[in-house]
Amino acid sequence: MRHIKVFDTTLRDGEQSPGCSMNLEEKVQVALQLEKLGVDVMEAGFAIASPGDFEAVKTVAEKVKNSTVASLARALPKDIDRAWEAVKNANSPRIHTFLATSDIHMQYKLKKTPEQVLEQATEMVKYASKYCSNVEFSAEDASRSNKDFLCKVFESVIHAGANVINIPDTVGYTTPDEFYEMITYIKNNVSNIHKADISIHCHNDLGLGVANSLAAVRAGATQIECTINGIGERAGNAALEEIVMALETRKDFYQAQTGIQTTEIYPTSRLITSVTGSLIQANKAIVGANAFAHESGIHQHGMLANKSTYEIMTPESIGLTENKMVLGKHSGRHAFEDRLINLGYQLTKEEIDDAFKAFKLLADKKKTVTDKDIEALAGEKQVHTPEIYAFERFVINSGNSITATANVKISREEGSFEEVSTGDGPIDASFKAIDKIVGIDFALEDYKIQSVTEGKDAQGSVVIKLLKDGIIYKGSGLSTDIIEASIKAYIGAINKMLDASMRREKEATEDVEGGNI
Structure with a gap:
């Protein structure tokens, strides 16, 4: 070979x-x-x-x-x-x-x-x-x-x-x-x-x-x-x-x-x-959601008889697991950490702590937490977004016969800030309220939302891209409430934008002090 x-x-x-x-x-x-x-x-x-x-x-x-x-x-x-x-x-x-x-x-x-x-x-x-x-x-x-x-x-x-x-x-x-x-x-x-x-x-x-x-x-x-x-x-x-x-x-x-x-x-x-934040289409070879999925009755019959009838490689060979142990609100940290390892994640102790807290909160809202839910939680903890602004809470007043209003509270090192705004729907109103607090002009370049799993209690995953001075900044959010997920993603993108700006200012200062300009 x-x-x-x-x-x-x-x-x-x-x-x-x-x-x-x-x-x-x-x-x-x-x-x-x-x-x-x-x-x-x-x-x-x-x-x-x-x-x-x-x-x-x-x-x-x-x-x-x-x-x-x-x-x-x-x-x-x-x-x-x-x-x-x-x-x-x-x-x-x-x-x-x-x-x-x-x-x-x-x-x-x-x-x-x-x-x-x-x-x-x-x-x-x-x-x-x-x-x-x-x-x-x-x-x-x-x-x-x-x-x-x-x-x-x-x-x-x-x-x-x-x-x-x-x-x-x-x-x-x-x-x-x-x-x-x-x-x-x-x-x-x-x-x-x-x-x-x-x-x-x-x-x-x-x-x-x-x-x-x-x-x-x-x-x-x-x-x-x-x-x-x-x-x-x-x-x-x-x-x-x-x-x-x-x-x-x-x-x-x-x-x-x-x-x-x-x-x-x-x-x-x-x-x-x-x-x-670059999503994979479901039918993508090897790693797409449907790469090892079988819906056709003929295919399912063949798979039950012998997996090699319709699978030329196994899910396990690329790191997917077929672990059937159900995790829920009564599950402990050990079982949760073991599942993360089986799914191929190696998080730091702090990331595991944060993910486990998020898992417990999610388990209170969902009857069963699936592997896809855990992957989404682990993926969110792996994304290193500087927390310049932190999300605290939001209140929405919306309906098909009134103008949507959002009250959003976020905080940064010097304190908490709260604003109210109206908009074309609750998400637009929430974003405008955040804009008032941050006070920076940028364009919403892309907004994607997808369900992590099936069912009424599914988590919503939101990816947002903001454009500022020709540069795109990405933020992601995860929640069973799509408005909350959207707000988290929006704040995440703003944080990346502000962090990049502060880094550039620091580099420029170092260049001046070092005599490079």
Whole structure:
């Protein structure tokens, strides 16, 4: 069996999808879960993009012990310097530099000749190699590049010190057969290819990201770049869970395997959903709500006779459990904590304390607390939202013949604040009351509500995205009362906005004091 390395770029390419930004604590939490998942390499960010990105890459590099930590860098000295500064304390650091090689990118974006691109790529790989021996070079838009020119670039950068060459399908343009042929051509026409890993990075614009990645594995690729839940720019990236489980389930065909701990796939997927607020469609392969659901009578009959009639992998193989022990208001902390572990969650003592309190409150409102309820509670506790404003209480007066009125009370360090407002319904009125207290102008970009489980006593999960100065801030809330869940989500988004603003002010002050401005 060939070993295929998994390069996860959820923290970099994944975070670039609109509304999926993470704060420092969330990035560290995701990084530690990716390490637990067993990824070979994690791309922690684009160090030069901002002071916040630099700090996140640096912190992840210092905390992660068992995975290689990479930072992206343009093929420029200042980018490579910054990338190395961010990852140098990692147990296994990598500099990942890139330059476009397609005719359209060279002509219109870079405004350089092929000869100039070849020279720049070679010199910058050589420059990066003075910092560390683990250097990856990506030929941006490789799938639309001239194959002979690509071979010339790859041969040159390998000679200059690159030990990984990446062949990205940057705009999701290629097809499986075409990509297979390209990988094969590069393998056969780069004389020193044996000195480097062949990596691929496929986007999903035509829905072929996973198919193209698997075709590349068949052609001889040794590293796959992907993201959890397939998040990423535009239509996203190839989904890690789909690639890994395809290789795992069809070892007979691909004759390849990864080092991924597949039982951590579902917990990792849930964490990304909680942190980013990017929901997964029910029929999503591997981790969707319906991935292991069977409603058809014929299917159910087959499943009862032998599960392999309609399931090619087990729920347990990705970290789902079939634990039937019912939890309710009489259940103790030990049973609750055991269920969290069975569901794949590893919370701190403080997070477990908070989750258990929330569980007891929920159990007083619901007859039976399901695994999905517990997952929702655990996911909410995993999301690290700074509590600048704290929710206290609300009162609603609403009906179809009167104007909705909301009285909302929230607090911050200097005291409690209470306001009353009217609106087009109780939720709108509640938001306007909070706006009066906070006194900041922003736009409600997105509002999503969904039921966690079935029944009249189901919890409602609300995700809100607020837009301020071109940046989207996400908040989430959970309650059996959808108005309360909405208020919590709204406050959560505002808290993230205020926290980000305070961080930027602090960074600006430090720059001035350090003489950088």
